[in-house]
Amino acid sequence: MEIIKIKDLTKKYGSNIAVDNINLSIDQGEIFGLIGPNGAGKSTTINSLCGLLRASDGEIIIDGINMREDSLEAKKRLGLVPQEIAIFENLTGRENIEFFGKLAGLRGSLLKERVDEALEFVGLSDKAKSMPKGYSGGMKRRLNIACAIAHHPKIIILDEPTVGIDPQSRNHILESVKKLNKMGSTIIYTTHYMEEAEALCSRIAIMDHGRLIADGTKEELKKLVHEEEKIIINGSDISFNTLEEIKAISQVKDAQLIENSLEIITSSTQLILQDILFLLSKNGVRIKGIQVSEPDLETVFLSLTGRKLRD
Numbered sequence: 529m530e531i532i533k534i535k536d537l538t539k540k541y542g543s544n545i546a547v548d549n550i551n552l553s554i555d556q557g558e559i560f561g562l563i564g565p566n567g568a569g570k571s572t573t574i575n576s577l578c579g580l581l582r583a584s585d586g587e588i589i590i591d592g593i594n595m596r597e598d599s600l601e602a603k604k605r606l607g608l609v610p611q612e613i614a615i616f617e618n619l620t621g622r623e624n625i626e627f628f629g630k631l632a633g634l635r636g637s638l639l640k641e642r643v644d645e646a647l648e649f650v651g652l653s654d655k656a657k658s659m660p661k662g663y664s665g666g667m668k669r670r671l672n673i674a675c676a677i678a679h680h681p682k683i684i685i686l687d688e689p690t691v692g693i694d695p696q697s698r699n700h701i702l703e704s705v706k707k708l709n710k711m712g713s714t715i716i717y718t719t720h721y722m723e724e725a726e727a728l729c730s731r732i733a734i735m736d737h738g739r740l741i742a743d744g745t746k747e748e749l750k751k752l753v754h755e756e757e758k759i760i761i762n763g764s765d766i767s768f769n770t771l772e773e774i775k776a777i778s779q780v781k782d783a784q785l786i787e788n789s790l791e792i793i794t795s796s797t798q799l800i801l802q803d804i805l806f807l808l809s810k811n812g813v814r815i816k817g818i819q820v821s822e823p824d825l826e827t828v829f830l831s832l833t834g835r836k837l838r839d
């Protein structure tokens with residue numbers, strides 16, 4: 529059953545079109561991933577969806593309620609964990625959750641119960657009486673999550689919740705998202721980390737330059753580039769000149785140098801692998817390992833945007 533519908537959503541900042549006529553439908557119970565590089569328009573989409581930004585055009589329907597007609601009622605169904613941490617530094621952890629809980633209509637013993645539950649859920653019960661200034665980045669992020677979930681929203685939206693935090697908090701957050709989903713919430717998760725989306729999401733939409741360039745299950749997205757593979761060559765002394773020479777091979781769709789690894793996207797591995805190895809050896813590269821893998825979301829993205837750029 530559809531719980532969110534976004535119809536022809538456009539958001540302009542002056543002449544900059546941050547979100548360009550997006551259509552999306554999200555089903556109840558999904559973990560829906562919105563992925564794309566920085567500046568793609570993910571936060572603008574999310575913030576328009578939550579009514580924090582006024583869309584330039586389009587319609588948003590949440591749980592059957594048109595955002596323009598009854599935004600208050602629609603917002604009750606939403607819990608947003610914004611990209612920029614939004615907590616009060618002069619309130620304790622507990623007081624922060626109470627504040628947002630009250631905003632969402634919780635009162636009295638139910639409020640207390642839900643605040644305790646949210647603190648427990650994000651693993652901050654023992655820090656409840658402390659001010660956030662003593663928290664790590666990850667703990668602040670977890671407090672931000674607690675503030676968004678205390679009122680048991682049907683839909684929880686997390687905007688890049690794992691950026692710039694320690695690995696332990698990151699794992700905690702990823703596990704929490706899965707748990708919240710199992711408990712019945714629909715999740716929208718935005719990230720520019722493809723591997724997070726791959727691990728977490730049941731369905732994914734890919735955004736670039738304000739547009740949706742593809743959406744579907746991981747399998748559906750990978751089918752879009754099913755013939756493509758990623759060759760990863762680990763070696764020493766790979767220069768940018770070598771990278772450029774490899775990019776110039778006509779069957780190479782894309783190539784990049786990540787630390788000591790060359791990552792090459794192609795649908796003709798068998799045809800060009802020998803040429804590539806020859807070229808590397810000619811350029812004095814010492815090869816330490818080679819791996820050929822099936823497409824991942826990174827491959828899908830590179831491939832789709834690459835094609836678009838060349839059009």
Ligand SMILES: Nc1ncnc2c1ncn2[C@@H]1O[C@H](COP(=O)(O)OP(=O)(O)O)[C@@H](O)[C@H]1O
Pocket residue numbers: 541544545546564565566567568569570571572573
């Ligand atoms: N308040 C703003 N004023 C002007 N331009 C903005 C504002 N917020 C975002 N943008 C622009 O809109 C585009 C999309 O940004 P954003 O939605 O933040 O992308 P993402 O979340 O995918 O990184 C970018 O070009 C960004 O510079």
Ligand SMILES: [Mg+2]
Pocket residue numbers: 570571572611687688
């Ligand atoms: Mg963003």
